[in-house]
Amino acid sequence: MTTPLADSPAAALGQEVAAARAEASPAWLAARRRIAWDAYEAIPMPSSQRDEDWRRTDISALHPERFTPIEGVDTAVVDAMRAQRDSAAPKAAFAIDSPVATPIEGADTLHAQGIIVTSLEEAAMVHPELVQRALAAVRVDESKFIALWNAMWRGGVFVYVPQGVEALVPVWIAHPAGGDDRAVFPSTVVVLDEGSSLTVIDAYASPVGLAALFSDAMVILAAGRDARLDYNTVQQWGEGVWHVAVQRTVLDANAKLRFMGVTLGARLQKVWWEVILDGVGSEADVLGICFGDGTQHFDHQSLQAHVGAETRSNLLLKVAVRDRARSVYGGMIDVAPTAVHADGYVANRNLLLSQGAKADSIPRLEIRANDVKCGHGATAGHIDSDQRFYLMARGVPPEEASSLIVRGFMDDVLDRVPHRGFAELAGALLDAEIAGGSGAGVAAEAG
Amino acid sequence: MTQAVLSISGLHAAVEGKEILKGVDLEVKQGEIHALMGPNGSGKSTLAYTLMGHPKYVVTGGSATFGGTDLLPLTADARARLGLFLCFQYPTAIPGVSTVNFLRAALRAQGKEMPAREFLNRLSTEMKELKIDESFRSRYINDGFSGGEKKRMEILQLAMLRPKLAILDETDSGLDVDALRTVADGVMRLCGPDMGVLVITHYPRILEHLHPDRVHVLHDGRVVTSGGADLARQIEREGYEPILGTAAAATA
Numbered sequence: 271m272t273t274p275l276a277d278s279p280a281a282a283l284g285q286e287v288a289a290a291r292a293e294a295s296p297a298w299l300a301a302r303r304r305i306a307w308d309a310y311e312a313i314p315m316p317s318s319q320r321d322e323d324w325r326r327t328d329i330s331a332l333h334p335e336r337f338t339p340i341e342g343v344d345t346a347v348v349d350a351m352r353a354q355r356d357s358a359a360p361k362a363a364f365a366i367d368s369p370v371a372t373p374i375e376g377a378d379t380l381h382a383q384g385i386i387v388t389s390l391e392e393a394a395m396v397h398p399e400l401v402q403r404a405l406a407a408v409r410v411d412e413s414k415f416i417a418l419w420n421a422m423w424r425g426g427v428f429v430y431v432p433q434g435v436e437a438l439v440p441v442w443i444a445h446p447a448g449g450d451d452r453a454v455f456p457s458t459v460v461v462l463d464e465g466s467s468l469t470v471i472d473a474y475a476s477p478v479g480l481a482a483l484f485s486d487a488m489v490i491l492a493a494g495r496d497a498r499l500d501y502n503t504v505q506q507w508g509e510g511v512w513h514v515a516v517q518r519t520v521l522d523a524n525a526k527l528r529f530m531g532v533t534l535g536a537r538l539q540k541v542w543w544e545v546i547l548d549g550v551g552s553e554a555d556v557l558g559i560c561f562g563d564g565t566q567h568f569d570h571q572s573l574q575a576h577v578g579a580e581t582r583s584n585l586l587l588k589v590a591v592r593d594r595a596r597s598v599y600g601g602m603i604d605v606a607p608t609a610v611h612a613d614g615y616v617a618n619r620n621l622l623l624s625q626g627a628k629a630d631s632i633p634r635l636e637i638r639a640n641d642v643k644c645g646h647g648a649t650a651g652h653i654d655s656d657q658r659f660y661l662m663a664r665g666v667p668p669e670e671a672s673s674l675i676v677r678g679f680m681d682d683v684l685d686r687v688p689h690r691g692f693a694e695l696a697g698a699l700l701d702a703e704i705a706g707g708s709g710a711g712v713a714a715e716a717g
Numbered sequence: 718m719t720q721a722v723l724s725i726s727g728l729h730a731a732v733e734g735k736e737i738l739k740g741v742d743l744e745v746k747q748g749e750i751h752a753l754m755g756p757n758g759s760g761k762s763t764l765a766y767t768l769m770g771h772p773k774y775v776v777t778g779g780s781a782t783f784g785g786t787d788l789l790p791l792t793a794d795a796r797a798r799l800g801l802f803l804c805f806q807y808p809t810a811i812p813g814v815s816t817v818n819f820l821r822a823a824l825r826a827q828g829k830e831m832p833a834r835e836f837l838n839r840l841s842t843e844m845k846e847l848k849i850d851e852s853f854r855s856r857y858i859n860d861g862f863s864g865g866e867k868k869r870m871e872i873l874q875l876a877m878l879r880p881k882l883a884i885l886d887e888t889d890s891g892l893d894v895d896a897l898r899t900v901a902d903g904v905m906r907l908c909g910p911d912m913g914v915l916v917i918t919h920y921p922r923i924l925e926h927l928h929p930d931r932v933h934v935l936h937d938g939r940v941v942t943s944g945g946a947d948l949a950r951q952i953e954r955e956g957y958e959p960i961l962g963t964a965a966a967a968t969a
């Protein structure tokens with residue numbers, strides 16, 4: 271069920287919607303949106319023939335102009351997402367990314383600490399300097415999809431933690447979508463001031479099924495000096511969803527990011543997990559798991575950009591693909607000349623569960639500084655028959671043995687996730703998926 | 718008269734197209750302790766894997782029954798559920814699967830599930846007996862374990878699963894003297910009327926602890942001679958040469 275907006279008849283993505291968005295925005299944002307829309311129109315759709323970045327991910331069947339922005343939220347999806355919050359982080363504040371103003375649930379503790387949790391739209395009006403500074407991390411015309419996001423986003427969630435404040439409870443952000451041929455522009459902007467800390471769970475979900483949806487998402491995370499951010503994200507779109515997202519973090523001196531990404535849903539996704547280690551001594555641990563089946567296509571691109579000296583980053587993405595699912599991974603460690611003594615590692619491990627499943631992995635290093643320690647690793651393989659035999663020799667039936675091995679493969683990552691509630695949720699979603707269910711979409715009860 | 722729990726007759730098996738077992742005859746009665754010795758490459762591990770049902774080992778002739786049930790058509794998990802257990806010569810590491818989760822899954826599969834509290838208590842007790850540190854509970858199976866730790870972990874599984882017959886494939890190799898005693902005591906504690914053992918070994922030392930009822934010598938894929946505990950001591954003193962010479966003469 272959706273809550274319709276009374277004012278305007280639904281129009282597909284285009285000039286008209288872009289103009290309306292600019293109109294409804296404060297002047298600074300309106301200007302930005304207009305530039306963005308022009309850029310969107312000027313930049314051609316990425317092509318697997320022309321663009322090296324898109325060579326392995328074919329989106330020729332995606333036509334953004336066929337999608338109409340959602341005008342309300344699917345309450346059944348929101349309920350399912352809230353239930354996940356209830357089990358994984360019951361104390362977390364719950365913020366819904368909605369085109370309709372929606373109160374933040376359970377934010378009293380955070381508000382009492384002086385923490386701002388509100389819609390990005392609201393923040394753009396009330397705290398324009400904070401939002402402008404955060405948005406500066408992304409150039410409006412960086413890419414076709416970034417330009418479109420800038421022109422079209424609505425609602426969104428904004429969090430600001432003031433200097434020295436350690437948030438007592440996490441913020442759980444829900445980006446729901448529903449309907450057919452609908453577009454969403456999920457938006458998360460989190461700013462941590464000096465010496466503050468926060469845990470965020472950022473969740474994307476739509477109903478189980480093949481409904482065609484288009485998600486063009488943006489996540490901007492900024493951690494000031496000595497700040498600590500634990501960011502967890504789960505992508506659980508239904509199997510008809512096109513998902514393109516940039517999730518970018520900028521770290522100031524000695525700031526620490528712990529990032530955990532769980533990718534289960536969508537028909538096709540291309541996401542960029544990017545960390546800019548700007549400040550001296552900043553650190554990032556990026557973890558990810560991805561499980562796919564059917565004909566799902568996953569594309570993860572990661573960037574560990576070392577700019578400051580003495581920066582450290584470590585990334586591990588584990589992928590399991592079954593049936594004819596396909597994974598593409600590109601990981602880059604970029605070390606600027608200023609990043610002396612940088613320490614960076616990137617690894618991608620793939621488990622192929624069917625003959626028809628496929629995984630490509632291209633980790634790269636670009637090192638322009640002296641005295642750094644950087645490395646990468648990539649592997650792909652099938653379930654080890656000796657491991658399976660070992661388990662079977664103890665009485666475990668073959669299917670369960672395989673499940674244990676797959677779960678074990680992923681637990682190696684889940685065991686390192688600091689937020690145990692989130693790790694358990696991810697584990698449960700994974701178990702359901704391994705057992706043959708689909709991790710794509712949430713079971714949303716109608717009515 | 719006690720029944721044969723394991724009965725092997727004329728067993729032939731090949732691995733990767735090469736015949737390794739060339740007519741093995743062997744019988745282990747309920748609760749007995751047997752030792753299987755033989756030179757490197759004679760086929761001892763091959764026999765163990767073949768009995769356990771490793772898919773790489775293809776039976777090309779003969780029979781093997783367990784408690785009267787034909788083992789050969791069964792997959793490894795079904796054989797384990799009948800009560801057959803193999804202590805691996807080279808246990809496999811499974812990163813990500815914790816010892817606790819693995820043992821629970823195995824017990825459940827074998828219909829030997831118990832309440833969580835009882836399980837943890839029993840695990841604790843068995844670990845103490847085997848001098849295995851508590852931290853191994855949550856460690857991934859055999860992942861980064863030393864050779865000796867792996868062997869002890871095999872015996873821990875044996876202790877938790879309580880099979881009818883355990884095949885120990887060189888469980889005594891690579892153990893220091895104290896560990897050997899711990900492991901041998903562990904096995905002694907477990908075997909009895911309900912659990913028989915087939916010990917594959919190169920050393921009579923473990924046999925001094927276990928007092929086998931029978932000792933068999935495997936050579937070139939066949940059991941060429943069998944005897945009492947004395948046979949192991951003779952092998953220790955004189956090597957396989959005299960025995961294999963006699964056996965060769967006997968078959969000639």
Ligand SMILES: Nc1ncnc2c1ncn2[C@@H]1O[C@H](COP(=O)(O)OP(=O)(O)OP(=O)(O)O)[C@@H](O)[C@H]1O
Nearest residue numbers: 732733735737755756757758759760761762763764
């Ligand atoms: N997978 C395999 N591929 C090819 N040959 C094999 C394979 N496994 C075993 N063999 C061969 O089978 C023969 C018997 O090996 P097996 O491991 O059973 O010997 P063993 O008696 O256990 O020896 P050891 O005392 O050294 O453990 C050897 O010649 C070995 O090379």
Ligand SMILES: [Mg+2]
Nearest residue numbers: 761762763806
């Ligand atoms: Mg051997």
